[in-house]
Amino acid sequence: DFQLTQSPSFLSASIGDRVTITCRASQGISNFLAWYQQKPGTAPKLLIYAASTLQSGVPSRFSGSGSGTEFTLTISSLQPEDFATYYCQQFVTFGQGTRLEIK
């Protein structure tokens, strides 16, 4: 079965830090990968699609890269509102999530 594996599963960081989350696909998926942010009690929010295209309205401190089997989501300078759980997704498969918390 196709799988997406995110790392790390948990990340502790400080305001202003640069953080990177990795998503590995069990088989090549070209650039068909999206990233979502989810805060407690709310629906996921699309951040990036096609691996690196920023969804309208998403701050430019978020960026995505990768193709094939390895992808990254980078937040260049963490803001208080960025502490959340992040998921990668390809078609109907989601990664297990990365929880980003304040150090």
Added chain:
Amino acid sequence: VQLVETGGGLIQPGGSLRLSCAASGITDINNYMTWVRQAPGKGLEWVSVIYTSGRTEYAASVQGRSTISRDTSRNTVAFQLNSLTPEDTAVYYCATFLSGYDYFDNWGQGTLVTVSS
């Protein structure tokens, strides 16, 4: 685009749920309608899709006991799940899926379904 789910609540094991999603503002004919669920404290799990052609697909976890349908005249999508177990306890989200780019671009607020006696 606005998606509003209704129909959640407390249901006994062995019972059925029927959720409805009212959609407005969808203009892209490439949008598929889907249901995604999230068990308490867990990740996201896709459960069902209905394509613009009317073809449907289901996750293995609900295959054989679920039905997704749509009423294009009312812009609604429904999801029925039978033979419920506590493992079906989750927030159920209605979401649109943009084909070609393959991502979920719009989400409802979610509706909580609790399966418990």
